[in-house]
Amino acid sequence: MPQPLPEPEFDELYRELILDHYRNPRHHEPIEGADIVAEGYNPLCGDELELRLNFDNGTIKDISLNGRGCSISQASGSMLTDAAIGKPTAEVERLAGMFTRMLTEPDGEAPAELGDLEALQGVAKFPVRVKCATLAWHTLEDALKQRKNGGHAVRHEE
Protein backbone atom coordinates (compact mmCIF):
# COMPACT_ATOMS: atom_id res chain seq x y z
CA MET A 1 0.00 0.00 0.00
CA PRO A 2 1.46 3.40 -0.89
CA GLN A 3 1.75 5.78 2.06
CA PRO A 4 -0.94 8.49 2.02
CA LEU A 5 0.48 11.94 1.29
CA PRO A 6 0.78 14.26 4.29
CA GLU A 7 -1.88 16.97 4.51
CA PRO A 8 -0.54 20.26 3.13
CA GLU A 9 0.20 22.61 6.03
CA PHE A 10 -0.41 26.29 5.56
CA ASP A 11 -2.33 26.90 8.81
CA GLU A 12 0.79 28.16 10.55
CA LEU A 13 0.98 31.08 8.12
CA TYR A 14 -2.69 31.60 7.38
CA ARG A 15 -4.04 31.60 10.94
CA GLU A 16 -7.78 32.14 11.33
CA LEU A 17 -7.22 35.61 12.82
CA ILE A 18 -5.24 36.68 9.74
CA LEU A 19 -7.90 35.37 7.37
CA ASP A 20 -10.56 37.17 9.39
CA HIS A 21 -8.73 40.51 9.09
CA TYR A 22 -8.19 39.89 5.38
CA ARG A 23 -11.85 39.09 4.75
CA ASN A 24 -13.17 41.82 7.05
CA PRO A 25 -10.60 44.61 7.13
CA ARG A 26 -11.02 46.99 10.10
CA HIS A 27 -11.12 50.79 9.79
CA HIS A 28 -10.97 50.77 6.01
CA GLU A 29 -13.32 53.71 5.44
CA PRO A 30 -10.96 56.62 4.57
CA ILE A 31 -10.90 59.37 7.22
CA GLU A 32 -11.96 62.75 5.85
CA GLY A 33 -9.50 65.59 6.44
CA ALA A 34 -6.73 63.49 7.95
CA ASP A 35 -3.67 65.15 9.52
CA ILE A 36 -1.36 62.88 7.50
CA VAL A 37 -1.88 60.71 4.42
CA ALA A 38 0.76 58.05 3.85
CA GLU A 39 0.93 55.75 0.84
CA GLY A 40 2.78 52.45 1.02
CA TYR A 41 3.80 50.54 -2.07
CA ASN A 42 5.70 47.35 -2.78
CA PRO A 43 6.66 47.42 -6.47
CA LEU A 44 7.81 43.79 -6.38
CA CYS A 45 4.35 42.37 -5.70
CA GLY A 46 2.18 45.38 -6.42
CA ASP A 47 0.79 45.59 -2.86
CA GLU A 48 -0.42 49.09 -2.08
CA LEU A 49 -2.18 50.80 0.79
CA GLU A 50 -3.15 54.23 2.03
CA LEU A 51 -2.93 55.15 5.71
CA ARG A 52 -4.75 58.22 7.02
CA LEU A 53 -4.01 59.41 10.52
CA ASN A 54 -5.51 61.90 12.93
CA PHE A 55 -3.71 62.99 16.07
CA ASP A 56 -4.74 64.40 19.41
CA ASN A 57 -1.56 65.97 20.78
CA GLY A 58 0.81 63.02 21.23
CA THR A 59 -1.82 60.34 20.69
CA ILE A 60 -3.02 58.64 17.52
CA LYS A 61 -6.71 59.46 17.62
CA ASP A 62 -7.79 57.59 14.50
CA ILE A 63 -6.37 55.62 11.57
CA SER A 64 -7.91 54.38 8.36
CA LEU A 65 -6.21 51.96 6.04
CA ASN A 66 -7.35 50.75 2.67
CA GLY A 67 -5.45 49.04 -0.06
CA ARG A 68 -5.07 45.98 -2.18
CA GLY A 69 -2.61 43.15 -2.16
CA CYS A 70 -2.03 39.73 -0.69
CA SER A 71 -3.74 38.50 2.46
CA ILE A 72 -0.64 39.03 4.60
CA SER A 73 -0.17 42.67 3.61
CA GLN A 74 -3.84 43.56 4.02
CA ALA A 75 -4.36 41.62 7.26
CA SER A 76 -1.21 43.12 8.75
CA GLY A 77 -2.51 46.59 7.90
CA SER A 78 -5.92 45.89 9.38
CA MET A 79 -4.35 44.58 12.59
CA LEU A 80 -2.17 47.68 12.72
CA THR A 81 -5.21 49.93 12.92
CA ASP A 82 -6.61 47.94 15.85
CA ALA A 83 -3.25 48.01 17.62
CA ALA A 84 -2.41 51.71 17.16
CA ILE A 85 -5.65 53.65 17.57
CA GLY A 86 -5.77 55.51 20.89
CA LYS A 87 -2.11 54.92 21.73
CA PRO A 88 0.63 57.54 22.22
CA THR A 89 2.86 57.82 19.12
CA ALA A 90 5.97 56.90 21.13
CA GLU A 91 4.35 53.63 22.15
CA VAL A 92 3.27 52.87 18.58
CA GLU A 93 6.81 53.51 17.36
CA ARG A 94 8.07 51.01 19.91
CA LEU A 95 5.41 48.51 18.84
CA ALA A 96 6.42 48.93 15.19
CA GLY A 97 10.04 48.18 16.06
CA MET A 98 9.03 45.12 18.06
CA PHE A 99 6.79 43.87 15.26
CA THR A 100 9.53 44.23 12.62
CA ARG A 101 12.04 42.45 14.88
CA MET A 102 9.61 39.57 15.42
CA LEU A 103 9.68 38.95 11.66
CA THR A 104 13.27 39.78 10.77
CA GLU A 105 15.14 38.54 13.87
CA PRO A 106 12.88 35.82 15.24
CA ASP A 107 14.13 34.46 18.56
CA GLY A 108 11.38 32.35 20.05
CA GLU A 109 8.45 33.88 21.87
CA ALA A 110 6.87 37.08 20.57
CA PRO A 111 6.68 39.85 23.24
CA ALA A 112 3.34 39.79 25.07
CA GLU A 113 2.81 43.49 24.28
CA LEU A 114 2.25 42.61 20.61
CA GLY A 115 -1.06 40.98 21.53
CA ASP A 116 -2.96 39.79 18.43
CA LEU A 117 -0.07 40.78 16.17
CA GLU A 118 1.62 37.61 17.39
CA ALA A 119 -0.59 35.81 14.83
CA LEU A 120 1.74 37.08 12.10
CA GLN A 121 4.79 35.46 13.68
CA GLY A 122 4.56 32.55 11.21
CA VAL A 123 5.47 34.92 8.36
CA ALA A 124 9.07 34.91 9.63
CA LYS A 125 9.41 31.39 8.20
CA PHE A 126 8.57 32.68 4.71
CA PRO A 127 11.37 35.18 3.94
CA VAL A 128 9.81 36.33 0.66
CA ARG A 129 6.59 37.25 2.47
CA VAL A 130 8.15 39.29 5.31
CA LYS A 131 7.89 42.51 3.30
CA CYS A 132 4.18 41.91 2.82
CA ALA A 133 3.72 41.99 6.60
CA THR A 134 5.99 44.98 7.25
CA LEU A 135 4.64 47.25 4.47
CA ALA A 136 1.89 48.86 6.59
CA TRP A 137 4.17 49.24 9.60
CA HIS A 138 7.03 50.86 7.71
CA THR A 139 4.52 53.19 6.06
CA LEU A 140 3.23 54.11 9.51
CA GLU A 141 6.77 54.77 10.77
CA ASP A 142 7.38 57.08 7.80
CA ALA A 143 4.11 58.87 8.56
CA LEU A 144 5.13 59.43 12.19
CA LYS A 145 8.52 60.78 11.09
CA GLN A 146 6.77 63.08 8.66
CA ARG A 147 4.57 64.40 11.47
CA LYS A 148 7.65 65.29 13.50
CA ASN A 149 8.94 67.23 10.47
CA GLY A 150 5.63 69.03 10.12
CA GLY A 151 4.65 67.31 6.85
CA HIS A 152 1.22 66.05 5.80
CA ALA A 153 1.88 63.48 3.08
CA VAL A 154 4.46 60.77 2.56
CA ARG A 155 5.01 57.87 0.19
CA HIS A 156 6.83 54.77 1.34
CA GLU A 157 8.33 52.14 -0.98
CA GLU A 158 9.00 48.80 0.64
Place this chain on the structure above:
Amino acid sequence: MTIDVEKLRKDFPILRREVHGRPLVYFDNAATSQKPQQVIDALVEYYSTYNANIHRGIHTLAEEATAKYEETRQKTADFIGTPEPGTIVFTRNTTEAINLVAYSWARKTLKPGDEIVFSVMEHHSNIVPWQMIAKETGATLRFLDIDDEGQLLWDEIERTIGERTKLVSIIHMSNVLGTINDVRRIADLAHKHGALVLVDGAQSVPHLPVNVQELDCDFFAFSAHKMLGPTGVGVLYARRELLESMDPFLGGGEMIRRVRLEESTWNDVPWKFEAGTPNIGDVCAFGATLDYLSELGMENVREHEMSITRAAIRRLSAIPDLTIYGPESVQARGGVVTFNVGDVHPHDLGTVLDSYGVAIRAGHHCAQPLMQRLGVVATARASFYVYNKDEELDTLVEGIEAAARLFRAPAATRA
Protein backbone atom coordinates in the same frame (compact mmCIF):
# COMPACT_ATOMS: atom_id res chain seq x y z
CA MET B 1 6.67 10.06 -31.84
CA THR B 2 5.25 10.27 -28.34
CA ILE B 3 7.68 10.96 -25.52
CA ASP B 4 7.75 8.26 -22.83
CA VAL B 5 7.47 10.65 -19.88
CA GLU B 6 7.86 8.07 -17.12
CA LYS B 7 11.08 6.80 -18.67
CA LEU B 8 12.37 10.32 -19.33
CA ARG B 9 11.63 11.47 -15.76
CA LYS B 10 14.21 8.96 -14.49
CA ASP B 11 16.89 11.12 -16.14
CA PHE B 12 16.07 14.03 -13.80
CA PRO B 13 17.32 13.38 -10.26
CA ILE B 14 15.56 16.45 -8.82
CA LEU B 15 12.16 14.98 -9.73
CA ARG B 16 12.75 12.34 -7.06
CA ARG B 17 12.82 14.88 -4.26
CA GLU B 18 9.95 15.83 -2.01
CA VAL B 19 8.79 19.28 -0.98
CA HIS B 20 6.94 19.51 2.34
CA GLY B 21 6.71 15.72 2.32
CA ARG B 22 5.01 15.59 -1.07
CA PRO B 23 6.40 14.78 -4.52
CA LEU B 24 7.76 17.87 -6.28
CA VAL B 25 5.52 19.14 -9.08
CA TYR B 26 7.76 21.53 -10.99
CA PHE B 27 5.67 23.96 -13.03
CA ASP B 28 8.10 26.89 -13.10
CA ASN B 29 9.91 25.94 -16.29
CA ALA B 30 9.60 29.34 -17.93
CA ALA B 31 11.81 30.66 -15.10
CA THR B 32 14.35 27.87 -15.37
CA SER B 33 14.27 24.19 -16.29
CA GLN B 34 15.59 21.15 -14.43
CA LYS B 35 18.69 19.26 -15.65
CA PRO B 36 19.02 15.65 -16.74
CA GLN B 37 21.78 13.44 -15.29
CA GLN B 38 23.50 13.49 -18.71
CA VAL B 39 24.06 17.26 -18.40
CA ILE B 40 25.13 17.03 -14.76
CA ASP B 41 27.57 14.25 -15.71
CA ALA B 42 29.02 16.34 -18.54
CA LEU B 43 29.74 19.15 -16.11
CA VAL B 44 31.39 16.76 -13.65
CA GLU B 45 33.35 15.16 -16.49
CA TYR B 46 34.78 18.52 -17.56
CA TYR B 47 36.01 19.40 -14.07
CA SER B 48 37.18 15.83 -13.36
CA THR B 49 39.00 15.03 -16.58
CA TYR B 50 39.83 17.94 -18.94
CA ASN B 51 39.54 21.25 -17.06
CA ALA B 52 41.87 23.75 -18.76
CA ASN B 53 41.77 27.23 -20.23
CA ILE B 54 40.94 27.30 -23.92
CA HIS B 55 42.47 28.72 -27.10
CA ARG B 56 45.98 29.21 -25.72
CA GLY B 57 47.42 26.27 -23.78
CA ILE B 58 49.87 24.08 -25.68
CA HIS B 59 48.96 20.94 -23.79
CA THR B 60 46.56 18.03 -24.08
CA LEU B 61 43.97 19.24 -21.57
CA ALA B 62 43.78 22.68 -23.21
CA GLU B 63 43.34 21.08 -26.60
CA GLU B 64 40.60 18.79 -25.36
CA ALA B 65 38.77 21.64 -23.61
CA THR B 66 39.07 23.89 -26.68
CA ALA B 67 37.80 21.12 -28.95
CA LYS B 68 34.78 20.46 -26.71
CA TYR B 69 33.98 24.17 -26.35
CA GLU B 70 34.12 24.73 -30.11
CA GLU B 71 32.22 21.49 -30.76
CA THR B 72 29.39 22.93 -28.63
CA ARG B 73 29.43 26.06 -30.79
CA GLN B 74 28.93 23.87 -33.86
CA LYS B 75 26.13 21.93 -32.13
CA THR B 76 24.45 25.20 -31.17
CA ALA B 77 24.62 26.41 -34.77
CA ASP B 78 23.14 23.12 -35.99
CA PHE B 79 20.40 23.25 -33.35
CA ILE B 80 19.06 26.62 -34.53
CA GLY B 81 19.59 25.96 -38.22
CA THR B 82 22.63 27.96 -39.22
CA PRO B 83 25.52 26.22 -41.00
CA GLU B 84 28.06 28.72 -39.70
CA PRO B 85 29.44 28.30 -36.13
CA GLY B 86 31.12 31.71 -36.46
CA THR B 87 27.69 33.32 -36.06
CA ILE B 88 27.33 31.92 -32.52
CA VAL B 89 28.62 34.03 -29.61
CA PHE B 90 28.50 32.60 -26.08
CA THR B 91 27.32 35.04 -23.42
CA ARG B 92 26.13 34.64 -19.84
CA ASN B 93 22.43 34.64 -20.71
CA THR B 94 19.77 36.12 -23.01
CA THR B 95 19.99 39.46 -21.22
CA GLU B 96 23.70 39.77 -21.92
CA ALA B 97 23.17 38.75 -25.55
CA ILE B 98 20.61 41.54 -26.00
CA ASN B 99 22.86 44.03 -24.22
CA LEU B 100 25.72 43.02 -26.52
CA VAL B 101 23.62 44.09 -29.51
CA ALA B 102 22.51 47.24 -27.70
CA TYR B 103 26.05 48.36 -26.92
CA SER B 104 28.05 47.03 -29.86
CA TRP B 105 25.52 47.75 -32.59
CA ALA B 106 22.71 50.11 -31.54
CA ARG B 107 24.80 52.52 -29.50
CA LYS B 108 27.19 53.05 -32.42
CA THR B 109 24.55 53.12 -35.14
CA LEU B 110 21.44 54.93 -33.92
CA LYS B 111 20.91 58.67 -34.24
CA PRO B 112 18.23 61.10 -33.07
CA GLY B 113 15.01 60.40 -34.96
CA ASP B 114 15.80 56.71 -35.49
CA GLU B 115 13.22 54.36 -34.04
CA ILE B 116 13.43 51.16 -32.00
CA VAL B 117 10.23 49.10 -32.01
CA PHE B 118 9.23 46.50 -29.41
CA SER B 119 5.98 45.15 -28.00
CA VAL B 120 4.13 45.48 -24.69
CA MET B 121 4.69 41.77 -24.10
CA GLU B 122 8.48 42.03 -23.87
CA HIS B 123 10.45 40.76 -20.89
CA HIS B 124 12.28 43.56 -19.03
CA SER B 125 15.51 42.33 -20.65
CA ASN B 126 14.16 43.39 -24.04
CA ILE B 127 12.90 46.77 -22.79
CA VAL B 128 15.44 48.27 -20.42
CA PRO B 129 18.53 48.04 -22.71
CA TRP B 130 16.61 49.94 -25.42
CA GLN B 131 15.50 52.62 -22.97
CA MET B 132 19.15 53.10 -22.00
CA ILE B 133 20.28 53.23 -25.64
CA ALA B 134 17.46 55.62 -26.62
CA LYS B 135 18.48 57.99 -23.83
CA GLU B 136 22.07 57.93 -24.98
CA THR B 137 21.57 58.17 -28.76
CA GLY B 138 18.39 60.26 -28.95
CA ALA B 139 16.58 57.42 -30.72
CA THR B 140 12.82 57.06 -30.16
CA LEU B 141 11.02 54.03 -28.71
CA ARG B 142 7.83 52.77 -30.40
CA PHE B 143 5.58 50.11 -28.89
CA LEU B 144 3.35 47.40 -30.34
CA ASP B 145 0.12 46.70 -28.47
CA ILE B 146 -1.83 43.43 -28.19
CA ASP B 147 -5.48 42.44 -28.48
CA ASP B 148 -7.53 40.89 -25.68
CA GLU B 149 -6.25 37.42 -26.55
CA GLY B 150 -2.66 38.54 -26.23
CA GLN B 151 -1.88 38.63 -29.94
CA LEU B 152 -0.01 41.41 -31.73
CA LEU B 153 -2.17 43.59 -33.98
CA TRP B 154 -1.00 43.35 -37.56
CA ASP B 155 -2.55 46.69 -38.62
CA GLU B 156 -0.64 48.41 -35.89
CA ILE B 157 2.59 46.64 -36.78
CA GLU B 158 2.23 47.93 -40.35
CA ARG B 159 1.56 51.45 -39.10
CA THR B 160 4.47 51.43 -36.66
CA ILE B 161 7.31 49.84 -38.63
CA GLY B 162 8.44 52.31 -41.28
CA GLU B 163 11.28 54.31 -42.78
CA ARG B 164 12.49 55.57 -39.40
CA THR B 165 12.61 52.09 -37.88
CA LYS B 166 16.18 50.89 -37.42
CA LEU B 167 15.51 47.95 -35.13
CA VAL B 168 12.55 45.75 -34.30
CA SER B 169 13.25 43.76 -31.14
CA ILE B 170 10.57 41.20 -30.49
CA ILE B 171 9.90 38.29 -28.17
CA HIS B 172 9.40 35.00 -30.05
CA MET B 173 7.23 33.35 -27.41
CA SER B 174 5.78 35.36 -24.52
CA ASN B 175 6.87 34.20 -21.05
CA VAL B 176 3.51 35.36 -19.70
CA LEU B 177 0.87 34.86 -22.39
CA GLY B 178 2.58 32.00 -24.17
CA THR B 179 1.82 33.79 -27.46
CA ILE B 180 4.04 32.63 -30.32
CA ASN B 181 4.68 35.65 -32.54
CA ASP B 182 5.00 35.42 -36.30
CA VAL B 183 8.50 36.85 -36.30
CA ARG B 184 9.13 35.90 -39.93
CA ARG B 185 6.30 38.13 -41.07
CA ILE B 186 7.63 40.96 -38.88
CA ALA B 187 11.16 40.41 -40.22
CA ASP B 188 9.95 40.62 -43.82
CA LEU B 189 8.25 43.93 -43.12
CA ALA B 190 11.18 45.34 -41.14
CA HIS B 191 13.68 44.36 -43.85
CA LYS B 192 11.52 46.05 -46.49
CA HIS B 193 12.16 49.27 -44.57
CA GLY B 194 15.85 48.54 -44.06
CA ALA B 195 15.50 47.81 -40.33
CA LEU B 196 17.17 44.97 -38.46
CA VAL B 197 15.33 42.39 -36.36
CA LEU B 198 16.34 40.97 -33.00
CA VAL B 199 14.37 37.98 -31.73
CA ASP B 200 14.30 37.18 -28.00
CA GLY B 201 14.14 33.40 -28.17
CA ALA B 202 14.53 32.65 -24.45
CA GLN B 203 11.16 30.88 -24.35
CA SER B 204 10.99 29.54 -27.90
CA VAL B 205 14.25 27.62 -28.44
CA PRO B 206 13.64 25.37 -25.40
CA HIS B 207 10.15 24.40 -26.56
CA LEU B 208 9.79 24.65 -30.36
CA PRO B 209 11.82 23.74 -33.41
CA VAL B 210 13.61 26.98 -34.33
CA ASN B 211 15.48 27.79 -37.53
CA VAL B 212 17.04 31.26 -37.61
CA GLN B 213 17.43 31.13 -41.39
CA GLU B 214 13.73 30.46 -41.86
CA LEU B 215 12.89 33.23 -39.41
CA ASP B 216 15.28 35.47 -41.38
CA CYS B 217 16.19 37.43 -38.25
CA ASP B 218 19.42 39.41 -37.87
CA PHE B 219 19.97 38.71 -34.18
CA PHE B 220 18.62 35.87 -32.06
CA ALA B 221 19.17 35.47 -28.30
CA PHE B 222 18.49 32.61 -25.87
CA SER B 223 19.69 30.96 -22.65
CA ALA B 224 20.87 27.40 -21.91
CA HIS B 225 19.31 27.18 -18.46
CA LYS B 226 15.74 27.31 -19.75
CA MET B 227 16.38 24.31 -22.05
CA LEU B 228 17.65 21.64 -19.61
CA GLY B 229 21.13 23.19 -19.70
CA PRO B 230 23.33 24.84 -17.08
CA THR B 231 22.97 28.41 -15.82
CA GLY B 232 25.55 30.95 -16.97
CA VAL B 233 25.44 30.22 -20.70
CA GLY B 234 23.61 32.40 -23.17
CA VAL B 235 23.76 32.50 -26.94
CA LEU B 236 23.73 35.33 -29.40
CA TYR B 237 23.29 34.41 -33.05
CA ALA B 238 23.98 37.24 -35.48
CA ARG B 239 24.51 37.41 -39.21
CA ARG B 240 28.24 37.17 -39.83
CA GLU B 241 28.64 40.49 -41.64
CA LEU B 242 26.94 42.25 -38.74
CA LEU B 243 29.27 40.65 -36.21
CA GLU B 244 32.24 41.63 -38.37
CA SER B 245 31.15 45.25 -38.63
CA MET B 246 30.41 45.58 -34.91
CA ASP B 247 32.92 46.75 -32.29
CA PRO B 248 33.66 44.49 -29.32
CA PHE B 249 31.36 44.59 -26.30
CA LEU B 250 33.99 43.95 -23.59
CA GLY B 251 37.76 44.33 -23.87
CA GLY B 252 40.38 41.96 -22.47
CA GLY B 253 42.04 38.65 -23.15
CA GLU B 254 40.78 36.20 -25.79
CA MET B 255 39.09 38.92 -27.87
CA ILE B 256 42.34 40.43 -29.19
CA ARG B 257 44.84 39.57 -31.88
CA ARG B 258 47.70 41.95 -31.08
CA VAL B 259 48.03 44.29 -28.10
CA ARG B 260 50.37 47.25 -27.87
CA LEU B 261 50.39 49.76 -25.03
CA GLU B 262 48.60 52.35 -27.18
CA GLU B 263 46.19 50.18 -29.14
CA SER B 264 45.08 46.68 -30.06
CA THR B 265 43.55 44.77 -32.92
CA TRP B 266 40.61 42.43 -32.55
CA ASN B 267 40.32 38.70 -32.90
CA ASP B 268 38.05 37.21 -35.58
CA VAL B 269 34.37 36.67 -34.94
CA PRO B 270 32.93 35.20 -32.81
CA TRP B 271 35.91 35.32 -30.38
CA LYS B 272 36.02 39.13 -30.70
CA PHE B 273 32.91 39.10 -28.49
CA GLU B 274 34.11 36.59 -25.90
CA ALA B 275 36.51 38.59 -23.72
CA GLY B 276 38.19 36.84 -20.80
CA THR B 277 37.98 33.19 -19.80
CA PRO B 278 34.46 32.11 -20.74
CA ASN B 279 32.20 29.72 -18.85
CA ILE B 280 33.98 26.69 -20.32
CA GLY B 281 32.53 24.00 -18.05
CA ASP B 282 28.94 25.08 -18.56
CA VAL B 283 29.36 25.52 -22.32
CA CYS B 284 30.73 21.94 -22.51
CA ALA B 285 27.74 20.70 -20.46
CA PHE B 286 25.45 22.67 -22.79
CA GLY B 287 26.77 20.43 -25.58
CA ALA B 288 25.30 17.44 -23.72
CA THR B 289 22.03 19.38 -23.37
CA LEU B 290 21.79 19.89 -27.12
CA ASP B 291 22.47 16.17 -27.68
CA TYR B 292 19.69 15.31 -25.23
CA LEU B 293 17.11 17.59 -26.86
CA SER B 294 18.16 16.56 -30.38
CA GLU B 295 17.64 12.94 -29.47
CA LEU B 296 14.16 13.70 -28.14
CA GLY B 297 13.38 15.77 -31.23
CA MET B 298 12.01 19.28 -30.84
CA GLU B 299 8.86 18.37 -32.80
CA ASN B 300 8.13 15.77 -30.12
CA VAL B 301 8.89 18.19 -27.32
CA ARG B 302 6.43 20.66 -28.84
CA GLU B 303 3.79 17.97 -29.29
CA HIS B 304 4.12 16.83 -25.67
CA GLU B 305 3.79 20.38 -24.38
CA MET B 306 0.78 21.14 -26.57
CA SER B 307 -0.90 18.10 -25.10
CA ILE B 308 -0.29 19.02 -21.44
CA THR B 309 -1.10 22.70 -22.12
CA ARG B 310 -4.41 21.70 -23.69
CA ALA B 311 -5.19 19.57 -20.63
CA ALA B 312 -4.13 22.36 -18.26
CA ILE B 313 -6.34 24.96 -19.97
CA ARG B 314 -9.27 22.55 -19.88
CA ARG B 315 -8.78 21.73 -16.19
CA LEU B 316 -8.16 25.31 -15.05
CA SER B 317 -11.05 26.73 -17.08
CA ALA B 318 -13.40 24.53 -15.05
CA ILE B 319 -12.42 26.29 -11.79
CA PRO B 320 -14.94 29.05 -10.90
CA ASP B 321 -13.64 32.65 -11.12
CA LEU B 322 -10.40 31.56 -12.79
CA THR B 323 -9.16 33.82 -15.62
CA ILE B 324 -6.57 32.55 -18.11
CA TYR B 325 -4.55 35.11 -20.10
CA GLY B 326 -3.27 34.60 -23.63
CA PRO B 327 -4.44 32.86 -26.82
CA GLU B 328 -7.11 30.17 -26.57
CA SER B 329 -5.63 27.88 -29.19
CA VAL B 330 -2.65 25.75 -28.17
CA GLN B 331 -1.38 26.08 -31.74
CA ALA B 332 -0.86 29.80 -31.11
CA ARG B 333 0.80 29.44 -27.71
CA GLY B 334 3.56 27.61 -25.90
CA GLY B 335 3.40 25.65 -22.65
CA VAL B 336 2.77 28.62 -20.40
CA VAL B 337 -0.55 29.14 -18.63
CA THR B 338 -0.90 32.41 -16.74
CA PHE B 339 -3.98 32.97 -14.63
CA ASN B 340 -5.69 34.59 -11.67
CA VAL B 341 -8.30 33.11 -9.35
CA GLY B 342 -10.91 35.65 -8.26
CA ASP B 343 -9.54 37.91 -5.54
CA VAL B 344 -6.84 35.50 -4.42
CA HIS B 345 -3.49 37.23 -4.62
CA PRO B 346 -0.99 35.19 -6.70
CA HIS B 347 1.51 35.27 -3.83
CA ASP B 348 -1.02 33.66 -1.51
CA LEU B 349 -1.78 31.13 -4.21
CA GLY B 350 1.94 30.45 -4.66
CA THR B 351 2.42 29.85 -0.94
CA VAL B 352 -0.54 27.46 -0.69
CA LEU B 353 0.58 25.56 -3.82
CA ASP B 354 4.09 25.27 -2.38
CA SER B 355 2.62 23.44 0.62
CA TYR B 356 1.28 20.93 -1.94
CA GLY B 357 4.79 20.57 -3.38
CA VAL B 358 3.79 22.53 -6.50
CA ALA B 359 6.25 25.17 -7.78
CA ILE B 360 4.68 27.93 -9.86
CA ARG B 361 5.67 31.53 -10.47
CA ALA B 362 3.66 34.38 -8.95
CA GLY B 363 4.23 38.06 -9.57
CA HIS B 364 4.92 40.26 -12.56
CA HIS B 365 7.20 37.80 -14.42
CA CYS B 366 9.68 40.55 -15.31
CA ALA B 367 7.03 42.03 -17.59
CA GLN B 368 5.57 44.97 -15.66
CA PRO B 369 4.38 46.85 -18.78
CA LEU B 370 2.42 43.75 -19.81
CA MET B 371 0.84 43.49 -16.33
CA GLN B 372 -0.27 47.12 -16.72
CA ARG B 373 -1.66 46.37 -20.16
CA LEU B 374 -3.62 43.43 -18.75
CA GLY B 375 -4.81 45.63 -15.87
CA VAL B 376 -3.48 43.37 -13.13
CA VAL B 377 -0.74 43.84 -10.55
CA ALA B 378 0.36 40.25 -10.61
CA THR B 379 -0.56 36.84 -11.99
CA ALA B 380 0.15 33.19 -11.30
CA ARG B 381 1.89 31.12 -13.96
CA ALA B 382 2.25 27.39 -14.50
CA SER B 383 4.76 26.51 -17.22
CA PHE B 384 5.51 23.04 -18.51
CA TYR B 385 8.35 21.00 -19.98
CA VAL B 386 9.00 17.52 -21.35
CA TYR B 387 9.08 15.86 -17.92
CA ASN B 388 5.67 17.13 -16.80
CA LYS B 389 2.71 14.78 -16.94
CA ASP B 390 -1.06 15.24 -16.91
CA GLU B 391 -1.39 13.59 -13.45
CA GLU B 392 0.59 16.48 -11.97
CA LEU B 393 -2.26 18.79 -12.98
CA ASP B 394 -4.44 17.02 -10.38
CA THR B 395 -2.25 18.42 -7.59
CA LEU B 396 -2.22 21.88 -9.19
CA VAL B 397 -6.03 21.94 -9.37
CA GLU B 398 -6.36 20.59 -5.82
CA GLY B 399 -4.09 23.34 -4.50
CA ILE B 400 -5.83 26.12 -6.43
CA GLU B 401 -9.22 24.98 -5.14
CA ALA B 402 -7.91 24.89 -1.56
CA ALA B 403 -6.56 28.45 -1.93
CA ALA B 404 -9.83 29.67 -3.43
CA ARG B 405 -11.73 28.25 -0.44
CA LEU B 406 -9.29 29.73 2.05
CA PHE B 407 -9.29 33.26 0.72
CA ARG B 408 -12.85 33.59 -0.48
CA ALA B 409 -13.76 37.02 0.89
CA PRO B 410 -17.23 38.53 1.09
CA ALA B 411 -16.84 41.07 -1.73
CA ALA B 412 -18.91 43.76 0.01
CA THR B 413 -16.44 44.19 2.82
CA ARG B 414 -13.36 44.55 0.63
CA ALA B 415 -11.89 47.98 0.04
